[in-house]
Structure formats: C-alpha cells, structure tokens
Amino acid sequence: MSTDPRARPARTVPLRRLAPGFLRDPLAAFEKVGTDASGEIIRLNAGTFRPYLVTDPDHVQHVLRGNSANYRRKGMFWNALERLLGDGILGDGPTWEHSRRNLQPVFTSRNVTSLTERMAETVNQAVDQMAWRGRSGRTVEASQEMNSVVNQTVIKIFFGDRISQQGNALLVPAFETIVHSIAFRLLLPFVPNAVPLPGDRAFLRSVKTVDSVVYPVIREVRRLDDGGDDVIATLCRVRGPDGEPLTDRQIRDDVVSMLGAGTETTSVALTWLWPALEANPEVAETLYEEIDRVVGSDPVGPQHLPDLEYTRMVIQELLRLFPVGWLFPRTAVGSDVIDGVKIEAGATMLFSPLITHHLESIWPDPLTFDPERFRPENARNRHRYAYFPFGGGQHQCLGMHVFNIEAQLIVAAILSRFRPKLTDPRPVKGRIAATVRPRDKIGMTLQPVIRTGHPA
Numbered sequence: 195m196s197t198d199p200r201a202r203p204a205r206t207v208p209l210r211r212l213a214p215g216f217l218r219d220p221l222a223a224f225e226k227v228g229t230d231a232s233g234e235i236i237r238l239n240a241g242t243f244r245p246y247l248v249t250d251p252d253h254v255q256h257v258l259r260g261n262s263a264n265y266r267r268k269g270m271f272w273n274a275l276e277r278l279l280g281d282g283i284l285g286d287g288p289t290w291e292h293s294r295r296n297l298q299p300v301f302t303s304r305n306v307t308s309l310t311e312r313m314a315e316t317v318n319q320a321v322d323q324m325a326w327r328g329r330s331g332r333t334v335e336a337s338q339e340m341n342s343v344v345n346q347t348v349i350k351i352f353f354g355d356r357i358s359q360q361g362n363a364l365l366v367p368a369f370e371t372i373v374h375s376i377a378f379r380l381l382l383p384f385v386p387n388a389v390p391l392p393g394d395r396a397f398l399r400s401v402k403t404v405d406s407v408v409y410p411v412i413r414e415v416r417r418l419d420d421g422g423d424d425v426i427a428t429l430c431r432v433r434g435p436d437g438e439p440l441t442d443r444q445i446r447d448d449v450v451s452m453l454g455a456g457t458e459t460t461s462v463a464l465t466w467l468w469p470a471l472e473a474n475p476e477v478a479e480t481l482y483e484e485i486d487r488v489v490g491s492d493p494v495g496p497q498h499l500p501d502l503e504y505t506r507m508v509i510q511e512l513l514r515l516f517p518v519g520w521l522f523p524r525t526a527v528g529s530d531v532i533d534g535v536k537i538e539a540g541a542t543m544l545f546s547p548l549i550t551h552h553l554e555s556i557w558p559d560p561l562t563f564d565p566e567r568f569r570p571e572n573a574r575n576r577h578r579y580a581y582f583p584f585g586g587g588q589h590q591c592l593g594m595h596v597f598n599i600e601a602q603l604i605v606a607a608i609l610s611r612f613r614p615k616l617t618d619p620r621p622v623k624g625r626i627a628a629t630v631r632p633r634d635k636i637g638m639t640l641q642p643v644i645r646t647g648h649p650a
C-alpha cells in the first residue's frame with residue numbers, strides 16, 4: 195500500500211475518444227487510443243467501468259513481476275471464464291499456487307522436448323490430412339486448417355491415445371463454440387452472470403459436453419494406472435500438499451483450463467502467418483529456403499528444430515505483430531503508485547501486448563513484419579517487457595515451450611511440402627474476442643513444392 199503524497203491521478207481518456215471508429219473497427223480504435231498514449235498510464239472512462247491501461251515495459255514489469263502480490267487475477271474477464279475453468283491453473287490464490295506447483299514440472303523445456311517426437315508424428319499426420327483436403331488446387335480455409343492440426347497435436351499431448359474418435363469429435367467443436375459464445379461476456383465484463391447474455395446457453399451446453407468427455411478419461415486413467423506420460427496420467431499421479439491424490443474435479447479444472455489456453459491461442463497465432471507471408475514475399479523466400487535446406491522432403495522431426503533459426507524468428511515476429519493474447523487484466527488489491535501515478539485499491543489494470551508491441555518508441559516502424567528484430571544480436575538490449583506475448587512474472591504462460599516447439603513443427607511440416615497462396619491477396623483485418631483473430635475467412639491453395647525426384 196502506497197501513500198506517496200506527490201502521486202497524481204492518471205490522465206483520463208473518455209470513451210467517446212474510442213467511439214467514432216469503435217463500431218466500424220473496434221480493434222483499430224483501441225489500438226489508436228493505446229499507441230497515442232505512447233506508454234503513459236491512462237484511464238479509460240466507460241462510465242462506471244474505468245480501467246487503467248498499462249503499456250510501458252517498466253510499468254508492465256512493475257505490475258506483473260515487481261509488485262505482483264498486489265495485482266490479482268480476478269474480476270473482469272476471469273469471472274466470465276470461471277464457469278468453464280473452475281478453480282485451478284487459470285485462477286489465483288492458494289488453489290492456483292497448488293496447480294502451478296503440480297503442472298510446472300510437466301511443462302519444463304526438458305519435459306516438453308521429450309514430447310516432441312509424439313508432437314511431430316501427429317503434426318505430420320495432420321498435414322497429410324490437410325494435403326488431402328487441398329488436393330488438385332482445392333481451396334482450404336486457413337483458420338480451419340490450423341485449428342485441425344493444433345487440436346490434434348494438443349489433444350495428443352494431454353490425452354495420449356486415450357481419447358476415442360467420438361470424444362475427439364465432441365471436444366473440438368465444443369471448444370470452438372466456447373470461444374465464440376463467450377465474446378459478449380468478455381466485452382461486457384460488468385454484467386453479472388445472473389443476467390443472461392447472447393451466447394450463454396451455447397456456452398454452458400458446451401461446458402457440459404467438455405465434461406462428458408474429460409471426466410470418463412480421468413476415471414479410466416485412474417483405473418488403468420499404466421504409468422503413461424500424457425498430461426492426464428501425470429496429474430493422476432500427483433499428490434497434493436496433504437499427501438492425497440488430486441480429486442477428479444481438480445484434474446478436470448486444470449486440464450480444461452490448459453486446453454482452453456493452449457488450442458485457440460496457438461491456432462489463431464498460426465493463422466496469421468499465411469497473410470503475413472503473402473504480404474512479405476522476401477520473408478517468405480528466406481523461410482522457404484531455410485526449411486528446404488533443413489527439412490527437405492523428410493517428415494519433420496525433433497532433429498530439425500535446432501537449425502530452424504529463421505523459422506523461430508518469424509514465429510516471434512508473428513506474436514509481436516499479432517499477439518493473440520491481446521488484452522489481459524488484473525485487479526489491484528491495495529493502492530499503489532506507478533511512476534508517480536496513483537492507483538486505487540480495487541482498480542482494474544489492463545495489459546495489452548498488442549499496444550506495447552506496436553509502440554514506435556520501442557519498435558521502429560512497428561507495423562512492418564520484420565523477423566530480423568529477433569536476430570539474437572538485435573534483441574539483446576531490449577527491455578524484458580517490451581515483448582510479452584506469453585505474459586510474465588508468476589503467471590507466465592506455462593505452455594510457452596509447447597507452443598514454440600509445436601509452431602516450428604507445424605510451419606516446417608507445411609512449408610516443406612507446400613507454398614500456400616491466398617485466394618484473396620487483400621490485407622486481412624483483425625477482430626477482437628478472447629483472442630485477436632482474422633476478421634474474415636482466409637482461403638488458400640496449397641501449391642506443392644516440386645523437388646526433382648521427390649513429389650510432395
């Protein structure tokens with residue numbers, strides 16, 4: 195708690211400054227207000243809802259790391275998600291701490307590396323299916339394709355081979371419905387759950403569907419006790435601080451939270467790659483050259499990853515320009531002062547990697563897609579919180595290593611076989627919901643890579 199008498203109130207930006215373009219393009223209107231503030235802490239005034247927008251890397255670091263004990267993950271956004279996630283790894287307080295302790299070892303870079311073989315196998319199979327849908331120049335839709343390959347890969351890591359085709363066929367669309375139907379709740383966070391909003395019924399129905407698939411798998415894993423290394427089997431072996439195994443509900447909450455956190459984010463991030471490559475042919479050529487050289491006509495595997503340096507830079511730049519986790523909030527427990535600005539107890543703090551990643555003072559020519567920004571010598575002196583697509587501090591994304599490996603495998607598997615070409619080369623605009631995703635469908639054809647003696 196701070197009582198610095200010299201602290202000043204934040205400059206307030208009335209909602210009407212957002213309003214002119216808001217209905218036409220909410221993302222652009224939000225981005226303009228945020229980047230115009232050039233890192234200053236501002237307060238958005240939407241009547242009774244007046245959150246602070248925190249975008250300067252020092253300020254972000256203060257809240258997410260330096261004084262994180264004062265900023266809790268509750269209130270706006272999190273309340274809406276609680277009906278899906280329950281109380282686990284995406285919560286806060288003692289239950290979150292407990293989940294984090296249980297899950298951290300599962301997601302260390304060493305452990306994830308051991309899952310790479312299995313991920314690569316699933317990715318190669320999923321890209322075979324994509325090739326079939328795109329055969330003979332047929333148009334495929336980018337976000338559907340990314341969804342399909344990501345879902346298959348993530349479900350494999352979490353469930354191993356324990357989930358039936360029927361379970362899979364229920365789980366994937368249920369999560370898709372959840373992501374879309376929660377939009378109103380996320381955009382109107384001050385409306386209590388008791389007041390119905392569009393999407394609520396579909397949302398709650400899909401949560402039931404998810405439970406109907408996940409609970410039987412947990413029970414089956416307990417019954418078999420076969421020492422599997424998928425995430426559910428690992429959690430079934432964990433003991434809580436009381437020495438007791440986790441309950442079915444605890445495991446369900448963590449597994450569902452991670453599926454929610456890990457599928458939509460990854461597939462939307464990778465969907466942005468295709469318009470980015472179409473608009474930046476020189477980047478595309480450099481990427482193709484690397485993948486041709488490193489992977490060639492082989493199925494992609496763990497052995498290729500160390501040499502995919504430019505691929506990693508492209509993926510990092512993708513998450514700079516299109517950080518799918520574009521906005522996440524905290525609630526201040528006590529009052530605080532950040533860089534001379536007074537924050538009162540109970541205030542909502544908003545973080546937007548989208549704004550911070552587009553600040554001209556940190557990122558010259560911020561809207562240009564330029565993977566060279568992430569060449570190690572160019573990134574060396576950058577502030578840790580100038581780039582935070584995975585958040586930071588104690589809540590930093592647990593799936594970061596999974597994403598990094600999965601994304602490299604998927605990009606390399608697709609580009610070692612195809613040169614995707616968009617059917618409509620006009621720039622793609624973003625739309626905001628739980629993630630920032632392309633506003634329209636992205637049609638593309640998969641032109642096979644021709645290698646002498648190696649048809650794709």
Ligand code: HEM
Nearest residue numbers: 455456459460463519583584585589590591592593596597
């Ligand atoms: C492009 C991909 C991804 C992005 C952009 C992303 C982004 C984020 C962000 C910003 C947070 C911090 C939220 C906060 O501070 O309140 C977070 C947390 C989290 N993410 Fe991710 N994520 C991605 C992929 C994944 C994957 C693949 C998984 C799981 C396999 C995952 C699991 C989690 C979990 C469990 C947390 C909560 C950690 C905690 O609070 O202790 N994420 N993610």
